[in-house]
Amino acid sequence: MGKILENRPLARGYYRMSFEADFAEARPGQFVMLRVGLTHDPLLRRPMSVAGFENGVCTVIYRSVGKGTAILAEIREGETVNALGPLGNWFDPPSDAKKILLVGGGIGVAPLRFWHRRNGGKNAVAYIGGATKEDILCKEEFAQTVITTIDGSAGTRGLITAPLVSALEGAYVLACGPKGMLKAVDDLCKEYGATGELSLEERMGCGFGVCLGCVVDTAAGKKRLCVDGPVFKTGSVQWQF
Amino acid sequence: MGKILENRPLARGYYRMSFEADFAEARPGQFVMLRVGLTHDPLLRRPMSVAGFENGVCTVIYRSVGKGTAILAEIREGETVNALGPLGNWFDPPSDAKKILLVGGGIGVAPLRFWHRRNGGKNAVAYIGGATKEDILCKEEFAQTVITTIDGSAGTRGLITAPLVSALEGAYVLACGPKGMLKAVDDLCKEYGATGELSLEERMGCGFGVCLGCVVDTAAGKKRLCVDGPVFKTGSVQWQF
Amino acid sequence: MAILKVRIGSLELSNPVIAASGTFGYGMEFAERLDLAAIGAFSTKGLSLKPRGGNPMPRICETPCGMINSIGLENVGVDAFEMDKLPAIRKSGAKVIANFFGETEEEYTELARRLDAMDGVHALEMNVSCPNVEKGGIEFGSDPAFLEKLTAGVKKVCGKPLIVKLSPNVADIKPFAKAVENGGGDAISAINTLKGMSVDVKTRRPRIKRVIGGLSGPAIKPVAVRMVYECARTVKIPVIGLGGIASLDDALEFLIAGATAVQVGTMNFVEPGICQRLAEELNAYCEKEKIADIASLIGSLITE
Amino acid sequence: MAILKVRIGSLELSNPVIAASGTFGYGMEFAERLDLAAIGAFSTKGLSLKPRGGNPMPRICETPCGMINSIGLENVGVDAFEMDKLPAIRKSGAKVIANFFGETEEEYTELARRLDAMDGVHALEMNVSCPNVEKGGIEFGSDPAFLEKLTAGVKKVCGKPLIVKLSPNVADIKPFAKAVENGGGDAISAINTLKGMSVDVKTRRPRIKRVIGGLSGPAIKPVAVRMVYECARTVKIPVIGLGGIASLDDALEFLIAGATAVQVGTMNFVEPGICQRLAEELNAYCEKEKIADIASLIGSLITE
Ligand SMILES: Cc1cc2nc3c(=O)[nH]c(=O)nc-3n(C[C@H](O)[C@H](O)[C@H](O)COP(=O)(O)OP(=O)(O)OC[C@H]3O[C@@H](n4cnc5c(N)ncnc54)[C@H](O)[C@@H]3O)c2cc1C
Ligand SMILES: Cc1cc2nc3c(=O)[nH]c(=O)nc-3n(C[C@H](O)[C@H](O)[C@H](O)COP(=O)(O)OP(=O)(O)OC[C@H]3O[C@@H](n4cnc5c(N)ncnc54)[C@H](O)[C@@H]3O)c2cc1C
Ligand SMILES: Cc1cc2nc3c(=O)[nH]c(=O)nc-3n(C[C@H](O)[C@H](O)[C@H](O)COP(=O)(O)O)c2cc1C
Ligand SMILES: Cc1cc2nc3c(=O)[nH]c(=O)nc-3n(C[C@H](O)[C@H](O)[C@H](O)COP(=O)(O)O)c2cc1C
Ligand code: FES
Ligand code: FES
Secondary structure (H helix, E strand, O other): OEEEEEEEEEEOOEEEEEEEOOOOOOOEOEEEEEOOOOOOOOOOOEEEEOOEEEOOEEEEEEEOOOHHHHHHHHOOOOOEEOEEEEEOOOOOOOOOOOOEEEEEEHHHHHHHHHHHHHHOOOOEEEEEEEOOHHHOOOHHHOOOEEEEEOOOOOOEEOOOHHHHHOOOOOOEEEEEOOHHHHHHHHHHHHHHOOEEEEEOOOOOOOOOOOOOOOEEEEOOEEEEHHHHOOEEEOOOEOOOO | OEEEEEEEEEEOOEEEEEEEOOOOOOOEOEEEEEOOOOOOOOOOOEEEEOOEEEOOEEEEEEEOOOHHHHHHHHOOOOOEEOEEEEEOOOOOOOOOOOOEEEEEEHHHHHHHHHHHHHHOOOOEEEEEEEOOHHHOOOHHHOOOEEEEEOOOOOOEEOOOHHHHHOOOOOOEEEEEOOHHHHHHHHHHHHHHOOEEEEEOOOOOOOOOOOOOOOEEEEOOEEEEHHHHOOEEEOOOEOOOO | OOEOOEEEOOEEEOOOEEEOOOOOOOOHHHOOOOOHHHOOEEEOOOEOOOOEOOOOOOOEEEEOOEEEEOOOOOEOHHHHHHHHHHHHHHHHOOOEEEEEOOOOHHHHHHHHHHHHOOOOOOEEEEEOOOEOHHHOOOEHHHOHHHHHHHHHHHHHOOOOOEEEEOOOOOOOOHHHHHHHHHOOOOEEEEOOOEEEEOEEOOOOEEOOOOOEEEEEOHHHHHHHHHHHHHHHHHOOOOEEEEOOOOOHHHHHHHHHHOOOEEEEOOHHHHOOOHHHHHHHHHHHHHHHOOOOEHHHOOOOOOOO | OOEOOEEEOOEEEOOOEEEOOOOOOOOHHHOOOOOHHHOOEEEOOOEOOOOEOOOOOOOEEEEOOEEEEOOOOOEOHHHHHHHHHHHHHHHHOOOEEEEEOOOOHHHHHHHHHHHHOOOOOOEEEEEOOOEOOOOOOOEHHHOHHHHHHHHHHHHHOOOOOEEEEOOOOOOOOHHHHHHHHHOOOOEEEEOOOEEEEOEEOOOOEEOOOOOEEEEEOHHHHHHHHHHHHHHHHHOOOOEEEEOOOOOHHHHHHHHHHOOOEEEEOOHHHHOOOHHHHHHHHHHHHHHHOOOOEHHHOOOOOOOO
């Protein structure tokens, strides 16, 4: 149980919550499972990427999309939240990567923000895509950004994969976002000679490897997204929709 | 949906909540069904006696005893509560009653407080019993009070029925409290020549007469506590435990 | 306005939202809480030939996302229903489904005959989750062959649409659905309550005097959706889905899974206006989604 | 310390709180979240002769106070269990119940023989909610006569306590409990998941790829308590109760209704330390209530 220091809207439908963690450290790419409410409806914890971790304070950035996240958004600062974590693996680009492209779709920016806070430098460029300008999160927190929106209300109109193409050669990609985007990035990496890591999402029962509710088919067989992921190497996922 | 103007502890485990009602009036003895939380756990509304109604503001006094009332106690002032009501019948002593005894056990004081605010006068004496002094509520709101506690920490040690006996003759009783107390009062009224009204409790599914979950056996057959009560005449209830 | 009309046998409902038996009294209790003519129909508290007093208290208790009831089919009896309840209901413009049950085959038939003749009753809903006194307490709804025979017998005296309400306390609901269809039933409603129990740990007593009661509410929705899906794939007659409906999405779940109409039970207690709200929301939903006729939604589940 | 020891056949557990199959992995996943030796036992993920990959995704979804799963009995297989999992578990001091299932009677017997011989496996739990391939997909646990035969056959090769886990998807669980007892089973565990379904209204697809899955969690607790009560009144062998346990009071409900021990399933996902917490709370409760021996609580329901 950690005290909530901040829980406020970032943009329409998006919130940022910071709380005192009862774990000592988290790495960019890892996630926490948040308990929502005090009763059994909703029952399961909700997975949220760690979007920041400093001085024992854990930050998540979330979008209110359903029952659980709507309740999360109602919790007041000063109350407590029960977070299980940090869980899963993390982004781990080779230390000699010359060009790192952070590709985030919508709320997928959350773990990339954390990575950038820890490791950001001249060699990292953020490619952020969203439906509208309201869906472009945290852009001011990245050193260099390329932005696209589907409605053209910010950056270039279109998908983030469009500007990405020309930058891919020899790059190392860290991507998080909707499944369709991740598959497109995965395909493009192959086509344009890039490698990298993709952070996936599936419904999760437990978050720590025991329910087998979150499996992903990969080149190396069935993997549990929560313990063998959420981060998978490009070229390894066998995409299913 | 009514805005909550006040929701604060009265004594250990007891709370008072006032909210803007979306009904125009309520009578002492009536109750409301409060919705608790936004999800389906807990599912059913909780019945609460109206403890006050002035200028469109409805007050309830409640004890945190379980899941629902614990959640109620957590709601902050400024938020809203969904109350269905006013429901049930009400205290209706004859206008020529010379001596009215308000007999309340524990949280049973709530509707008596409301009656007293509306009708209190020289002829009304409140008999308030509780386990300890913490369970004696609202005593300062009644003009005349007789108090007992089981542990002797306030008033006389013992049950409220003890001091009541000597006052019963010719009196009209309005009583609310635990079933055991109500039965004792009912028996004593018969024995000592008093009449009056008793406010009962049963688990309620609906509060407005359709689930048939709250029936009471009376001299006149099966009655629904929520629409034919909660107030029943002394001598009419066939007590079952 | 989207077309929300659905047919249950020869009965046309203006929309597919029905208030479920035992949770809507005899209708008029809700007259000041919603417009009875704005919902598809309501099903009455289960009627018997003679009035019944029902079970001892306590009769209800709450469970996680649900409740258990053991009301014991308390009702005013078919005579009082006709005399005291029906005249007012008729005036309200409500479509009325008379829910009924007997303890013998003859009682069922006799009730059906009576209700069939009543002006203001639009359809009959036969509850077969009751013990058959002649067969030593075995439930009518627990043997498909017997259910088919019962249905056929009742249908013989009943010109109005006959809905048979199935119990979920079976290993496989499909043969029961089939039995209703074979017996000439016009529709199936599913599900009734699941048998459940709860213990008060402080007193070590069952929370329900009769120990075992019927579980209803959102908790049972997944079981209900599953059974409605199974029934709808088994028979051609309409299936009315119920069990835990609390929102538009819940109602849509049942429709998509194959229900022609839905009933709302327990949630009437929590939100007395819910049936009308759902009917309105269903209309708004169809307009927004450009669904011209609700028929195209029914059974539209994609499973490839 | 109150006496919390309970016996399941020849196996003595230090307390009656067991982690349920499929929700506790192979045990070691919880080693850093609780003390495996502090809970009564844990039941492994269901084991088969060969490793199984399980069902397509999506495999789980949430429902009101519950969840549906269709994992499809994915497991590492009995060989990998013995080689890779058991050595570490043995060191942890945990009492291990090996949950297993087959597709034919021979597979069941073969598995029981294997598991019976493994050092570190303390009891066997036979899951009979699986389709029998030889009998055309009929579930092993859906015919009492067949269940009795299966139990007797397995018991012949199995010296360790044999627990048979019953399915709740039956009209009446009592004949199944009796069949296990008659077949020589040492205990019953009840209940497995209820068959349920959920529809994603936006996509009009089932939320579970295989359409129908198993419902678990607090939602099913009233059904589970009822079935455990029915089983405990039917047989003399111990009944292990499970279904929706999330708190001390929930565990007590089952014990009072007649369960000798309880299992916690779904709630392990939400609160990984829950089994140890409940074991500790049970001890504190017994001390506070002056219950010298938990035996006096078991089946103490007052119904007069
Ligand atoms: C590893 C991981 C990291 C995530 N990080 C973030 C983040 O940083 N910010 C953020 O806003 N969202 C994140 N998500 C998605 C987030 O978990 C869901 O949006 C959230 O669970 C929705 O809950 P709900 O109750 O509001 O929605 P509902 O639709 O009511 O949820 C119903 C059930 O489905 C599950 N579910 C629904 N959507 C998703 C989804 N997209 N992924 C997984 N499960 C889902 C819920 O957990 C719940 O069990 C992440 C998901 C995963 C798997
Ligand atoms: C007409 C009437 C008026 C009431 N007025 C008041 C009041 O003014 N102040 C107050 O504190 N309490 C009052 N009560 C009792 C109050 O309704 C219960 O204390 C409350 O419902 C407990 O809810 P819970 O979730 O905290 O308890 P839980 O034990 O978790 O509740 C479980 C279920 O049992 C029901 N229940 C539990 N205790 C009672 C009870 N004593 N009576 C009826 N149902 C119960 C709940 O409503 C719920 O459905 C009144 C009850 C009735 C019937
Ligand atoms: C208090 C109560 C009384 C009920 N009485 C009847 C009845 O008389 N006849 C009947 O067929 N079903 C009866 N039911 C069952 C409901 O009509 C419905 O089938 C069941 O509750 C499932 O729907 P729900 O989850 O929406 O409540 C009753 C249910 C409740 C909760
Ligand atoms: C994800 C999941 C996987 C399960 N796998 C198994 C299994 O392999 N074998 C088995 O006998 N039961 C299995 N079960 C059933 C549980 O052991 C338990 O019987 C059921 O979930 C009810 O208990 P609960 O409500 O406490 O979860 C599984 C349950 C869940 C939720
Ligand atoms: S979420 Fe349970 S195994 Fe991954
Ligand atoms: S509470 Fe439903 S009839 Fe009284």
